[in-house]
Amino acid sequence: MSDVLVVNGGAPLRGEVRVRGAKNLVSKAMVATVLGDGISRMYDVPKIRDVDVVRGLLELHGVKVSYGPEGELVFDPSNVERAGVDEINVHAGSSRIPILLCGPLLHRLGHAFIPELGGCNIGGRPIDFHLEALRRFGAIVEKAPEGLHLSAPDGLHGIKFQLDYPSVGATEQILLAAVMAKGVTELSNAAVEPEIIDLICVLQKMGAIIRVHTNRVIEIEGVARLGGFSHRPIPDRIEAASWASAALATKGNIFVRGARQADMMTYLNTFRSIGGEFEVDDSPGGGGIRFWHPGGDLKAVALETDVHPGFMTDWQQPLVVALSQANGLSVVHETVYEKRFGYTAALNQMGANIQVFQECLGGTPCRFGRMGFRHSAVIAGPAKLHATDLIIPDLRAGFSHLIAALAAEGKSNVHGVDLINRGYEDFEAKLTGLGADIAR
Template sequence: MAACGENDESGAVVAEQQENDVLHVVGGKPLNGTIKVRGAKNFVSKAMVAALLAPGVSVLKNVPEIRDVHVVSDLLRLHGATVEWNDEKGILTIDATNVQLADVADVDTLSGSSRIPILFSGPLLHRLGEAFIPQLGGCNIGGRPIDFHLDTLRKLGANVDKEHADGIHITAPNGLHGAKIHLPYPSVGATEQTLLAAVQAEGRTELSGAATEPEIMDLVAVLQKMGAIISVDVDRTFRIEGVKKLEGFTHTALTDRIEAASWASAALATHGDIFVKGATQPEMMTFLNVYRKIGGEFDVTDKGIRFWHPGGDLKPVAIETDVHPGFMTDWQQPLVVALTQANGLSIVHETVYENRFGFTKPLVQMGATIQLYRECLGSLPCRFQQRNYKHSAVIFGPTPLEGRDIDVPDLRGGFSHLIAALAAKGPSNVQGISLIDRGYADFRGKLAALGADID
């Protein structure tokens, strides 16, 4: 009987977790009000890893309370660092004086929630001479192979053993040394890997074909504060002179331009008016140009950016995603929801992730007219040409959306589905909203503040 009771209790817990993972939305109401956006998910987690490079205390400000921050905090603790979190002020204090190898099973338990563990390689190799990287998780939006990461580490002198069933064992008994590295594609992750591994490698490292996103440049700023010597050329080449010693840093994270753009798209799709405190213009200029072409209005102030639908018809546009300074792939999905309400034919050519349009199926079921194509409907050179991926979308609007039950596929697609539910007529149940917690801090509280009808 005891065993039966335990199973009943376990089943009740699972049922409660599943129930809490559903957001009931009654759409058709404009989102109006003010919200605040903190530091960029794609920067904060990397700066936290960088703190491992220095035996001392680092302070990171403007940190959002998102799941990825909690995952990396736990990973840092597993490796011997202490992490203190002040949620009210958004301040993380990391003491990496004592670093140790973590238990493989413990790291593996956490790693399914994040792809961050691969970036621990460089700091752990410098501090301990070895690292273990488990199987990696992340959103299912297309191939994000770690081959670039491993090739970079090998060129810097690391020994990579992939024969372990649970992951990859990496060693550098003689330390890392500078190397000449070229990335065939400006991968953000591989660029971050090279920076974190090369700053204390002996000699000089030249990285060409690098990514230069604002989040990467903010990571460079952090590393420079720690004592690194890094120069950046206009041709996407980083030159890193290895140093023997790094110190802790104090740094305020740049604002999350993806979250800011997501709320801007929500304002457009729901005919709303949202002031995004903390949003900054320089990192969003490409998005703002497209937003204006569609017919959205915005006003840049010292405290943030106000986004609103001015009334009348929205205009169709043609967009091609690209690496910075192009139109960011993470901006594309929320904006597609708004484009279903534009008057005419819009085209979106996705050149970064081959499976990013999987999120459009529920939109079609809600009433949107979206057709996917394997052809490159754009002028940018594309890696996916003739590779059988449906990576171009044609959106015809305006089409009224009707509420329905939706399963969240990934972080950005999930927030896009949430926008669609908010714009749709009638009720929707959005299942799997915990995925959205990875990158959108307190999004339920923000929706409530904007007047959304949610439960």
């Protein structure tokens, strides 16, 4: 099948889509199954490429993974084993998950291997702090041409660790290593995103002892064994917000079944400030949030991305397309990833008026100030978007390009569209269901 999606834009998206479990939780909970000595089950798992990649890695290490009905995944880790370097390297560059397998594999096997990591090219995502933490736990890290070999001849031991920045990945790493480390681990300046809290819920179901204190402090008391779990992940708040932004940009009306208000409060406030309307449906077993463009002019806003409970960095790219249709000057200050505005060049080719700046155009100077990164954007609108050929650079930017093509007049050819499958389940069928005119 061609990796090019032909989009005839200019029509509002109307109808209903469903979001399943959060991509940023599901893959990490899959890793956690390696720690247990019993069967684990997850429900409402999205059929996306990231899940397939992690499943492949788990199966290489002897975990039996099978699908049940309605998005159920079943994991049997009773025969965890050491995988070959060449086999692991097949997955090199396709995901950043292998780094999170280190703690669980060190606990189960005493050894772990990390190939070259992949993921979206949106700025520095160094693994140095992961390795530093693992060394503090007691791991020995040896560099080799094919990757990194880790061992823990004396096991892992609890540590006190303070993150310079509340990184989600580093927090996950420390949680997964600490739950079976001897003694107590205290993590300061931890990330507290909803997906992190949900991962803690998973680990607690397995038998972990984890206390979330105030001021971003998490205390983990190591235990000798963990069992399996049954868990329904929180819904994917990134996908939900992406569809909301698509409704706003195309002047449409989309009911996002499964979207949850509590996880999206910061986004919902911004959505309303721009002039969008939403309605929360709390019906048992079938609720969600309806998002729509009420007509009239959208309003420009100023916002800054930040760690939770701030405005999520993965929300900004799709929303910027909607802001290109707002009346006035909007300002977006990106404080999480330093290279996240590369996608705006393609939007400008479509008629948007977006300028990016090195300065911190926000209320608080961030860690990228005076470092030469163009991490602030000014969006002038409303702009009439026209069709063009687009090449998708990464997952979230790719969905923003797709929204722009849907909002633009005329036929756009969107290249590299399969990358969107990493995080958006069955998105083409969903678009067709919303009335989009698309074809391969």
